[in-house]
Amino acid sequence: xxxxxxxxxxxxxxxxxxxxxxxxxxxxxxxxxxxxxxxxxxxxxxxxxxxxxxxxxxxxxxxxxxxxxxxxxxxxxxxxxxxxxxxxxxxxxxxxxxxxxxxxxxxxxxxxxxxxxxxxxxxxxxxxxxxxxxxxxxxxxxxxxxxxxxxxxxxxxxxxxxxxxxxxxxxxxxxxxxxxxxxxxxxxxxxxxxxxxxxxxxxxxxxxxxxxxxxxxxxxxxxxxxxxxxxxxxxxxxxxxxxxxxxxxxxxxxxxxxxxxxxxxxxxxxxxxxxxxxxxxxxxxxxxxxxxxxxxx
Ligand code: SF4
Numbered sequence: 616x617x618x619x620x621x622x623x624x625x626x627x628x629x630x631x632x633x634x635x636x637x638x639x640x641x642x643x644x645x646x647x648x649x650x651x652x653x654x655x656x657x658x659x660x661x662x663x664x665x666x667x668x669x670x671x672x673x674x675x676x677x678x679x680x681x682x683x684x685x686x687x688x689x690x691x692x693x694x695x696x697x698x699x700x701x702x703x704x705x706x707x708x709x710x711x712x713x714x715x716x717x718x719x720x721x722x723x724x725x726x727x728x729x730x731x732x733x734x735x736x737x738x739x740x741x742x743x744x745x746x747x748x749x750x751x752x753x754x755x756x757x758x759x760x761x762x763x764x765x766x767x768x769x770x771x772x773x774x775x776x777x778x779x780x781x782x783x784x785x786x787x788x789x790x791x792x793x794x795x796x797x798x799x800x801x802x803x804x805x806x807x808x809x810x811x812x813x814x815x816x817x818x819x820x821x822x823x824x825x826x827x828x829x830x831x832x833x834x835x836x837x838x839x840x841x842x843x844x845x846x847x848x849x850x851x852x853x854x855x856x857x858x859x860x861x862x863x864x865x866x867x868x869x870x871x872x873x874x875x876x877x878x879x880x881x882x883x884x885x886x887x888x889x890x891x892x893x894x895x896x897x898x899x900x901x902x903x904x905x906x907x908x909x910x911x912x
Pocket of ligand 1: 787808809810811812831832834862867885886887889890
């Protein structure tokens with residue numbers, strides 16, 4: 616596996632509780648990465664020899680600013696390119712935004728700001744403008760990412776990491792519970808592939824505060840606090856993994872067939888069916904389909 620990006624979920628907590636959130640971020644969520652875990656991840660990343668990018672995201676990573684700042688500093692010193700994904704709640708005024716971003720200057724190569732109607736009223740996205748201006752002043756590259764409402768069928772989905780600009784909503788995480796009533800649905804048999812993640816040769820994975828390594832949010836390859844990343848990736852056998860194996864064979868529809876799940880019906884997209892099937896399988900594969908945070912439990 617040629618992993619070039621590790622995305623650290625610094626915390627499951629967030630000041631928002633957005634309907635479209637892949638990781639069920641929210642004020643009541645539990646789990647924040649310690650500095651010790653960040654150091655351990657960066658050491659393991661260096662041992663791998665393929666990792667170029669370290670992203671800090673969440674939840675909302677600026678909620679744990681000291682850990683974010685120190686983590687960015689250690690990652691940059693170790694020679695990694697560094698990215699951050701944030702909702703820019705901290706950009707109340709230019710002076711305040713500059714105070715938050717100044718310590719990150721010269722160390723961050725990509726600051727992605729989430730700005731859409733799920734976070735802020737789109738007519739009042741002042742914080743995005745303030746953060747953008749402050750980042751420009753400091754020479755920090757910034758992109759704005761935005762997820763369209765579920766009714767917007769003309770907007771394309773992002774493959775893998777959400778790209779700058781507007782993307783369609785994907786019905787995984789909280790969206791699979793909260794937004795499906797607003798979108799068209801299609802028979803389950805149609806969802807014969809995973810359209811959004813490269814499950815065979817992933818270029819990046821998400822690492823959560825508990826140490827779980829996610830190939831897609833809620834599907835784990837193991838725990839880096841129990842087995843180093845290099846070993847987890849070396850031993851990953853996509854075709855024989857209990858969840859990615861069926862997904863590669865025939866998408867989420869194959870999960871229903873392989874495990875004889877009674878979830879036949881209509882779904883908004885492949886992720887909606889995948890999420891439903893995985894929930895039904897959690898008790899059978901507790902070490903793979905977790906942790907509870909990723910399922911809003
Ligand atoms: S189909 Fe499943 S594995 Fe693929 S992106 Fe959607 S939720 Fe993830």
